[in-house]
Amino acid sequence: MGEGAQRMGKPHPMPRREPWTSRDSILQAPGARGGRAEPRLRSRMMEATLAEHSLHSDPIEEAFMALRVMSADSHMDLIYLPPDTFTSRMDRTWGDAAPHVVERDGRKWWVSRDAVLGPYGVYGPGVTGGKRGRILADAGFATGNATRPSNPSERREDQERDGVEAEVIYGIIGISRGLFTHAGIADHEMLTSVYHAYNQYIAAFNGTRPGRYYGLGCLPNHDAKLATDELFHCATLGLHGAVFVPWGSAMPVWHEMWEPLWSAAEETGLVVSFHVFEGGGATVGYEVKGIRHPAVIGSWTTVAPMQMDEICVSVILSGVCERHPKLRLVLGESGIGWLPYILERLDDTYAERLADDLKLPLVPSAYFRRQMYATFQKDFHGVRAMATIAPDNVMWGSDYPHRDGTWPFSQEAIEAQFRGIDPAIQRKMLWENVRRVYRIA
Template identity: 35%
Template sequence: MEYKVISADGHIDLIWLPHDLFTTNATAAMKDRMPYVIEAEDGLRWVSKKGSQFGLVNGMGSAGRPYIPGQIQRSDRMAAEGIYEDGKKGIRRMTDPALRIKDQDRDGIQAEVLYGVLGAGIRLQDPEAAVEVCRIYNQWLQDFTKHDPDRLIGLASLPAGDVNAAKEEVLRAGKLGLKGLEFATTHEMTPLWDPYWEPLWQAIDEVSLPIHFHTTGNKRPPMDENLPQRAKRAAAATGITNFQLFTSNFLCGMIFAGVLERYRNVRVVLGESGIGWIPYVLDRMDYEWEDQFKSDLDLTMKPSEYWYRQCKATFQYDEIGVLLLDKLGAECIMWGNDFPHPDGVWPDSLEYIERQFGHLDPEVKHKIICQNAMDFYGLVSS
């Protein structure tokens, strides 16, 4: 495979998976606690017996929303390529590996990094069942990526509610041939600076697979349904504008807790985090460390130096970040198209790449859209 463009952020959402995947592969004790599909008034839906709602089968985005023409411009563009209509016909372009690769080809992409079931475990409201969901999904992902391991770069999903369960899945994932780990964070979980997570860091260091934290956004406050539509749209705009910034908590927590100091094999990716905010946070971390925490945190380098040594971030479109490459480090960022989510840039990736990076030195551009991902995930161009 000759790599020219690699998307470091793609998705396989639960709603596009085979309908009986979890109920068929769960242990006898867990079958009744697994996600499954029912026929509802608005179509087939993924649910659980505990009342969890995962969205429409083959719906839009990770939450399986219905596609409504004219509501989101990027969704309209994707709809024009037949994704949602095919989904309604039961054609699972996201989770049929041959069809997925055709969609990569359509977008000029030679490989993509695949984030997994994201917040599905959170919505399940059953921590033990979430562990089983991750186990089943990771086994399925191993088979999926075997179709073309040079193009389909799978990340094993880790449960967030139990450090020991997460540790065991890390060790198992290390034997599945997957290229990385994805930690499905929740707003209620123990913060990453807490020593509670030490067994997880030890396991990740042992298997030497990169750990990925995909952006989840801040927890939104309850909303009065009687508010006028203008206020509801303002709330939605506020949330979608700021949702990437919450990722700074993962970066700060791990660096200040000395995780990257103690474990050189722990490499961190902030998925779909955007990059424009990162130089500011690195500067603040260095300042506060110098000012009041230097004697307390047992770090042998400035906080920002751990970023340059062990961290990366992905983004699809960030003009401010591109202006700050000298502060970010061109080796520390990886472009992604976020396929098939509605805030992504598929099937117009090459246009967005040219718009952002056309003015850069070709070598720098190649690093961002290809070489960094190749090096990070051990891909070899032929």
């Protein structure tokens, strides 16, 4: 093992249609908490309120305090990886094309030959901007030496501080298209080797804290056979799923060329996850037509989760879910507030315009309930709507260590999102669903 590594069920049958109406049993009387929760480790919250609970027993409050929490969306970015992640695992014939770290003008960078892939040890552009940026800067993520996410012990300390027991960890999803405004790896053969090496790394990282880390593999998106082969490689490594980047792929996810990949996912039992990213043709982003502006970057950050609507709808209407009933798909960091509208419109559009042509045996929303799942960080109205519509299909995530996330105040965020929600629903969204979807015992 290299220096970097050392650092470091069966679907339930769904009804053909369910009414889009609320169930009074989902919501409980609000007001279980009177004051603002301290953003501390859950055990400390429990200790701090023990006296109050002994005098004023509240079933909803007690259930909340006993909740177990697993993040369905955390990250391990290129920025934080050990410098030898790729050079120690890729074939030596790649030479200096294998991603590695160099120092230039007093800063460290990830490079591939002359191409700069991104900074090392510092999160993103303008990390100190805004409230969230200042929180991360205060935690050391803007120093140029931040490697806590790839250090198994330090990452675990961060999760314990946040009251999170385990994580599903997304990997180097930006390296193909470019990280922020930096270059991506355009050479398909090299990208395949990079992903292969990363998957070996993350499997070793998972093994440093069994039961805590569930890093996902990465799949090439330019060739169906190579993607399928790498998914089987992920299975042999003991991973529970892999990420497929739909933007910039050889063909859209609804295209028949990806049929071997979906079949392999069924065969191996691995989850295929998608994740928000800068999609081609967007009018907003980190840089648009050579222009960078906080309003444009912020606009993309605001709307990015909803770009998953195309993935969600197209894989259902194209028959992917019908042909592969054991396939499990996750919409990573998608948010959930938009799902009720999309699912309702999907069913209506199908019934009014598409049923004669597509002839799906089930209404489209039934496929979502059977085999598609979405993650969220802060989505107050989405939690309440999906608690009614599909409580088994949504999973909370902290997005650690990103600015769009809730670390280190996840307990505070969870309490705000779930106040008044039936404890059984809370358990599903915070713990049970993610473990069932990824088949974690």
